Amino acid sequence: MAVYSMTGYASAAATPAAGSDSAASVSVELRSVNGRFLDLSFRMPDDLRGLEPALRDLVSAAFRRGKIEMRVSTARETDDAWPAPQPEQINRLMRLESTVQGWMPDARGLSVNEVLQWCRSSATPQKLDEAALEAARRSVAGLREAREREGAKLVDVLMERVSRLRELARQAEPLVPAVVKRQQQRFLERWNEALGAAQGQQGSAGALPGDALRDRALTEAAAFAIRVDVAEELARLTSHLDEVERLLKVGGEVGKRLDFLMQELQREANTLGSKSAALELTNISVEMKVLVEQLREQVQNLE
Numbered sequence: 001m002a003v004y005s006m007t008g009y010a011s012a013a014a015t016p017a018a019g020s021d022s023a024a025s026v027s028v029e030l031r032s033v034n035g036r037f038l039d040l041s042f043r044m045p046d047d048l049r050g051l052e053p054a055l056r057d058l059v060s061a062a063f064r065r066g067k068i069e070m071r072v073s074t075a076r077e078t079d080d081a082w083p084a085p086q087p088e089q090i091n092r093l094m095r096l097e098s099t100v101q102g103w104m105p106d107a108r109g110l111s112v113n114e115v116l117q118w119c120r121s122s123a124t125p126q127k128l129d130e131a132a133l134e135a136a137r138r139s140v141a142g143l144r145e146a147r148e149r150e151g152a153k154l155v156d157v158l159m160e161r162v163s164r165l166r167e168l169a170r171q172a173e174p175l176v177p178a179v180v181k182r183q184q185q186r187f188l189e190r191w192n193e194a195l196g197a198a199q200g201q202q203g204s205a206g207a208l209p210g211d212a213l214r215d216r217a218l219t220e221a222a223a224f225a226i227r228v229d230v231a232e233e234l235a236r237l238t239s240h241l242d243e244v245e246r247l248l249k250v251g252g253e254v255g256k257r258l259d260f261l262m263q264e265l266q267r268e269a270n271t272l273g274s275k276s277a278a279l280e281l282t283n284i285s286v287e288m289k290v291l292v293e294q295l296r297e298q299v300q301n302l303e
Helices: 046-062 087-103 112-120 125-172 175-202 210-228 231-250 255-274 279-299
Strands: 008-014 024-033 038-043 066-076
Touching: 008 125, 024 125, 038 046, 046 066, 046 125, 066 125, 087 112, 125 231, 125 279, 175 279, 231 255, 255 279
Parallel strands: 038 066
Antiparallel strands: 008 024, 024 066
16 A cells, blocks of 8 residues: 655646536646645635535545645636537527517517527536536546655655664664773773772781672673663664554555654654763764654655
């Protein structure tokens, strides 16, 4: 299933079926931007306002999220276009003319120009409605295709960011043991210096328990290792990235779930930074935060 963006544009036009004013046309434009829910707005002539419930159902059936605006307008191809008079129109005019002349015998008959003008202005509303619905269906299909194309581009961007985050996680993983080892060596050096100074003051008779001091240094180093250990954070971050990739491959309405995962990724990146005990880890954490923010901005556009 495809992943759909909430951003897109489409337009379509349709003319009434044969037997009506062929010079008239109805055009429909759809504009869509991102939104938390489905938010529809319509702009259309008053004589087509009765179509709004049907148009709302048509759009709601195709989309689940996004702020969508539909604009419906009518127009004539040219002002000089003349309709083909229909038999029912001519018969009606003849009956009306006969009625009028029955009451007003001196009234002159209708001219050809007056007949054509009347036919031109009497397009059947129902047939204009059908044309508007047809244009709306085409426009909805076009918008869905546009959102699908935009969604495919967003997926490529998101997957690239996910790959970069995985690479940073792999870079961070071996840094923690190295940092712990360096810190352990520093503890031992400081305790050895303190031990030497203490022994120099006490003399040989008051030898201090060097093994006990060394064990304490190692205990301090172990406590430090626990404080800076980010293995769990990296494991959760990798798990979240796996879920992001899975959702992007499955497709469908994944925007809200991906938005939640972005919050989790940001939390792990923040924790990694707070536990950082080396400049290399700090730099990785900062870059992770930037990438997660870029992911979040793009995810906001997904349906």
